[in-house]
Amino acid sequence: MLTIQSERQIPAKLLPFLQPSRHKAAHGGRGGAKSWFFGDEAVERTLNGQRGVCIREMQNSLEESCKQLIEDCIARRGLELYFKITDKYIACLASGGRIIFKGMNQYNATNIKSLEGFDWAWVEEAQDFSQESIDQLVPTLRKEGSELWWSWNPRHETDPVDVMFRQDPPSNAIVIEIGWQDNPWLPDELRNEKDELYRKDEEKADWVWGGGYQVISEGAIYGQQMLDAKKQDRITFVPYNPSSPVFTGWDLGRDDETAIWFAQQFGEGLHAIDFYKNALETLPHYAEVIRSKPYNYGGHMLPHDGNSKTILAKHSAKEQLEELGLNNVKVIPRAANMEAVLGDIEFGRKMISVTKFDQDKCSQGIRALQQYRREYDTRLKTFKQRPLHDHNSHPADAWRTLAVAWNGDLLVKPKKAAPLVLPNYGAI
Ligand SMILES: Nc1ncnc2c1ncn2[C@@H]1O[C@H](COP(=O)(O)OP(=O)(O)OP(=O)(O)O)[C@@H](O)[C@H]1O
Ligand SMILES: [Mg+2]
Incomplete structure (x- = not known):
């Protein structure tokens, strides 16, 4: 295991995620420091030799993945020397740790088995994750101590991830709601965007920034x-x-x-x-x-x-x-x-x-x-x-x-x- 001291800032609300748990679920409106937290966590785990996958429902190119975000985490913390970054994965050569980036659309019942030995999976934009994807991914990640991380901006209370973690959460889950109010480093750009939307359309702002459910869904008929x-x-x-x-x-x-x-x-x-x-x-x-x-x-x-x-x-x-x-x-x-x-x-x-x-x-x-x-x-x-x-x-x-x-x-x-x-x- 590498011992590297590089500064990592964690919002107080997410501290419970530092203890082991099968599921770690963070939901809320925009700007809640969710992605940065899991990005930093992915970097730490890779330095420690773990294998992880950043996964979403659909991914047609790497630009749609969290890869850039994780590269930025590495650069911000001055850790570039420890990582090899290719167009397919991010790896720590000294520890053997590795991160890959996938969409569930790239997997079927057979090739998803390649994830069986992984230590963690991060489902970003989990509001789009279908029930079939949940049913396929969760039992696949079966290594002892393996973890599933979920981050999302809620949309409908009937979305499978909301049903799973907000209506009847499993006992082995830590579920945290976090919003811009809990992010001590909220940039001015985001703060201004938020204020502007609250001024113009309170209903929409309550969904986008307040973490509420959407009143008018995309494609809504009535x-x-x-x-x-x-x-x-x-x-x-x-x-x-x-x-x-x-x-x-x-x-x-x-x-x-x-x-x-x-x-x-x-x-x-x-x-x-x-x-x-x-x-x-x-x-x-x-x-x-x-x-x-x-x-x-x-x-x-x-x-x-x-x-x-x-x-x-x-x-x-x-x-x-x-x-x-x-x-x-x-x-x-x-x-x-x-x-x-x-x-x-x-x-x-x-x-x-x-x-x-x-x-x-x-x-x-x-x-x-x-x-x-x-x-x-x-x-x-x-x-x-x-x-x-x-x-x-x-x-x-x-x-x-x-x-x-x-x-x-x-x-x-x-x-x-x-x-x-x-x-x-x-x-x-
Ligand atoms: N640990 C941190 N240290 C410093 N700044 C941070 C940290 N976490 C978040 N920020 C700042 O807050 C901003 C929003 O954080 P982040 O993108 O993680 O939020 P989010 O909850 O994923 O938002 P969204 O729901 O819009 O995806 C970042 O762009 C960054 O400027
Ligand atoms: Mg995010």
């Missing part, structure tokens, strides 16, 4: 409309109005989620008063949920497959729900192609712009509408037109069902709704 709803205080307390019928809008999950919105027309606008979703339940379950709520229903809007009959189900969802006691069950027309789907999404946008959402009862649905987004083409690095099929798409599809019904005047508008006046809420 993001702008949901942000407007929030800014205009339309995500609030919205009570049930017994004098106006409640309509439900559905997405029917055959093998996955079923989602249901509960809404009341109010003048030209809509009140989203409730939301329900579940997975792998049968129609009697959903009918019971509907019946158990104290609402006076005007009708139930199903997507086009509400009319489908299969060998397994001789009765369509519409027929079954009617049999289960729901009245006025209607099926909206099928969107013939992607262009028609996009047209229906436009109705969904318009409907959001005139809707008040109940922040508590609709919280799951609201989050899904905020995060519903288009598919990303990793090769072309652009968003496709097609919406991404994920846990957000079912509530968003149910919203679209309601929007198509609303646009097609399928919802029975109340003749003249009496204005409801509530304490602290005002006339609606």
